[in-house]
Amino acid sequence: MRTGINRQLRLTSRPVGDIKESDFEYREEPIPSPQEGEILVRTIYLSLDPTNRIWMSDMEQYMPPVEIGEVMRGAIIGVVEESKNQNFKQGDLVSGLLGWQDYAIAEGNSGFSLMRLPAPxxxxxxxxxGPLGFTGCTAYFGLLDIGQPKVGETVVVSAAAGAVGSIVGQIAKIKGCRVVGITGSDEKCRWLVEELGFDAAINYKTVDLESAIAQACPDGIDVYFDNVGGSILDAVLTKINLHARIPLCGLISAYNATEPVPGPYNYSHLLMKRVRVQGFIILDxxxxxxxxxxxxxxWLNQGKIKxxxxxxxxxxxxxxxxxxLFNGNKKGKLVVKVSEEPS
Amino acid sequence: MRTGINRQLRLTSRPVGDIKESDFEYREEPIPSPQEGEILVRTIYLSLDPTNRIWMSDMEQYMPPVEIGEVMRGAIIGVVEESKNQNFKQGDLVSGLLGWQDYAIAEGNSGFSLMRLPAPxxxxxxxxxGPLGFTGCTAYFGLLDIGQPKVGETVVVSAAAGAVGSIVGQIAKIKGCRVVGITGSDEKCRWLVEELGFDAAINYKTVDLESAIAQACPDGIDVYFDNVGGSILDAVLTKINLHARIPLCGLISAYNATEPVPGPYNYSHLLMKRVRVQGFIILDxxxxxxxxxxxxxxWLNQGKIKxxxxxxxxxxxxxxxxxxLFNGNKKGKLVVKVSEEPS
Structure with missing residues (x-):
């Protein structure tokens, strides 16, 4: 048995409205030992994602919620410290859905529970x-498999400066589309246009959104990659084109709600413009x-994606x-460094 | 020039809430004469459809609205009384989108403006x-092309005793599905189950809809053919299955609304269950x-569709x-007989 402690953050209450630090409880436990077929993984990076908020709630969701008292679930990058599974060996770098803790036992079967990263x-x-993890793949499949953008079409993405949105826009540029991002600060707008090559970016907090969208999308909107739902979706629907596609990736505007949240008031546009809305989860x-x-x-190697x-x-x-993640105060991907990378 | 009068009903005001008879104005005009390339059609049957309510409004819609003062638009069956178009001859039976009037001039080009019926x-x-017109084809393509039901799946249809819904359910039965209809009276429920072969029918006016759906759909819902939107859609979403399909055919619950109508409160289920919603219009x-x-x-010949x-x-x-159409007080297809069928 390995000596040392395993720091953990466990869910202690389901958030009402915004997440509070007191919704988590700090615990120290012994480092666990893998049984036959299992692996001990040390967490290096912990990914923070809007979907964490879903798992903390008991809303209808795509996986079982995290139970009160359980270690908080999270996507991580880690290193195999000890393996009793023939598919993994000590020192392998892995990614998987494990938890907010220093060490976790993983079963090591195939699937999203654990994937080996390439070596070297x-x-x-x-x-x-980031771009080669869940968030990049979410952007990739949501945009290309569901959104199916064609050269010359207009693609709009919300939460555009986020980990997923920023990749969505750059892939859409690679595919020859006009790309418009919706985000929450002028600084992030500048980043999207000047650094990432978006054709336009809209700060939804400071403009009349419908007018701004109409101006930025003179030919209407063919693909709307939706990360947020709510009033931004309603504004987008006013300019949605015939046979448009809406990959539904997230509804962050509703995750912290304490009252029932209505769907878009412009839902009827889905009918009138024969729009396809398709919910998806990257695990599929x-x-x-x-x-x-x-x-x-x-694309990363070629510098086409930043x-x-x-x-x-x-x-x-x-x-x-x-x-x-919820106050709009970040750009790109947010991760916690839990321990050092292997040298 | 033909003598006689052409009775017309013209739109005189956009309905606020329910349609009122006073939203139409009766007019008499001379029977028009076709120009080169045109056809004079005498209306025999006029189809009454929920979509008429859309055309009467100035909401965002899939065709230009009927303008105030124009003859009300409608799907009709008629007979060619005079033809100056080589593709049609006197006596041909046709269907098309013409108007609420005895006689109309049609251009006779291809497309939905005029289609010749088979002779004999x-x-x-x-x-x-009905089943071989716009309504039957709406049921057919909406269910099969968009809903893509598989043998053994559960298909739910709203406005199930309506012209479209009643056909949807019967096609789904032919395709080997469990079929549940939602309608507004016990008498219509009996008709769906006893005459049309639905597996179950729910009178949404007299039950707790979520419980009734749960009971009628023990394996959840794989396809929801939506004619109504609103609270029935919300109830259906509580039992929607992973990767379900929702052909969005109509939103009749919203057509008479005088205030903005929210989309479904359970919109987030589209994400969590990776549901596809696809609006469609039969003209496509x-x-x-x-x-x-x-x-x-x-299927009609074989008695599989009634x-x-x-x-x-x-x-x-x-x-x-x-x-x-809006007070729920009818079964199947509603038509107006405007003139006699040719003998």
């Missing part, structure tokens, strides 16, 4: 929580993961850091 | 406003019309009759 690493390790695309990684890796990464130091800061 | 007629003429399927007619005609038809006598009664 072709790029910085953090890339695998695990069997096609390599398609995304191959294309995204190439990404921003904000690294918060220390597991203990995760409960405070996750609030940044 | 393989079935009663009224069949071509005109190029594939013959597929539907071929299958539907065969239909109900309510015939109202006289053009002047159309403004009163159309109210039946």
């Amino acid at each position: 690493l072709p790029c910085p390790l953090t890339t695998f929580v 695309y695990i069997p096609r993961w390599s398609e995304a990684i191959s294309d995204l890796g190439q 990404y921003a990464l904000e690294v918060v130091e220390g597991l203990g800061n995760a409960p405070k850091a996750i609030l940044k | 007629l393989p079935c009663p003429l009224t069949t071509f406003v 399927y005109i190029p594939r019309w013959s597929e539907a007619i071929s299958d539907l005609g065969q 239909y109900a038809l309510e015939v109202v006598e006289g053009l002047g009664n159309a403004p009163k009759a159309i109210l039946k």
Whole structure:
């Protein structure tokens, strides 16, 4: 048995409205030992994602919610410290859905619970929580498989400066589309246009959104990659084109709601314009993961995709850091550095 | 020039809330004469459809609204009285989107503006406003092309005793599905189950809808053919299955609204269950019309599809009759008999 402690953050209450730091409880436990077929993984990077908020609630959702008292679920990058599974060996770098803790036992079967990263690493390790991780693949399959953008079409993405949105827009540019991002600050608008090559960006907090969309999308909207729902979706629907596609990736505007949230008031436009809305969850695309990684890796190498990464130091800061996902106060991908990368 | 009068009903005001008879104005005009390339059509049957309510409004819609003062638009079956177009001859039976009037000039180009019916007629003429007309084809393409039901799946349809819904359910039965109809009276429930072969029917006015749906759909819902939107959609979404399909055909619950109508409160289920919602309008399927007619005609001949038809006598009664579409007080297809069938 390994000595040392396993710091954990456990869900102690379901948030009402915004997440509070007190919704998590800090615990120290012994480091667990893997049984036959299992692996001990040390967490290096913990990904913070809007979907964490879903798991913390008991709303209707796509996986079982995290139970009160359980270690908070999270996507992580880690290193195998000890393996009793023939598919993994000590020192392997892996990604998976594990938890907000220093160490976790993983079963090591195939699927999203654990995936081995390529060795030697072709790029910085953090890339695998960002553009080559869940977020990049979410952008890739949501836009290309569901959105099906064609050359010359107009693609609008909300939460455009977020980890997913910023990749969506750059893929749409690669595919020859006009790309318009909706985000929450002038600084992020500048980043999208000047650094990432978006054709236009709209700060929804300071404009009349319908007019701004009409101006930025003179030919209407063919694909709307929706991360937020709510009033932004309603504004987009006023300019939606015939036979448009709406990959429904997230509804962040509703996650913190304490009252029932209505669907879009312009829902009837789906009928009138024969629009397709398709909800998706990246876990459904695990069997096609390599398609995304191959294309995204190439685009990264070619400099066609850039990404921003904000690294918060220390597991203990995760409960405070996750609030940044909801107050619009970050660019790109947000991760917590839990322990050192192997040298 | 033909003598006689052309009775017309013109739109005189956009309805606020329910349609009122006073939203139409009765006019008499001379019977028009076709110019080169045109056809004079005498209306025999006028189809009354929920979509008429859309055209009467100035809401965002899929065709130009009927302008104030214009003859009300409607799907009709008629006979060619005079032709200056080589594709049609006197006596041809046709269907098309013409108007609430005795006589209309049609351009005779291809497309939905005018289609010639088969000669000799393989079935009663009224069949071509019902199961072999726009309504039957709407049911056919919406269910099969968008809903894509598989053997053993559960299909739910709202406005199930309506012209479209009653056909949807029967096609779904032919395709080997469990079929549940939602309608507004016990008498219509009996008709759906006992006459049309639905597996279950729910009178949404007298039950707790969520519980009733749960009971009628023990395996959840794979396809929801939506004619109504609103609270029925919300109830259906509580039992929607992973990767379900929702052909969005109509939103009749919202057509008479005088305030903005929110989309479904359970919109987030589209994300969590990775549901596809696809709006459609039957006019998009005109190029594939013959597929539907071929299958539907065969099923009618084999007695696998039954239909109900309510015939109202006289053009002047159309403004009163159309109210039946919105008060739930009819079964199957509602048509106005405007003039006699050719003997």
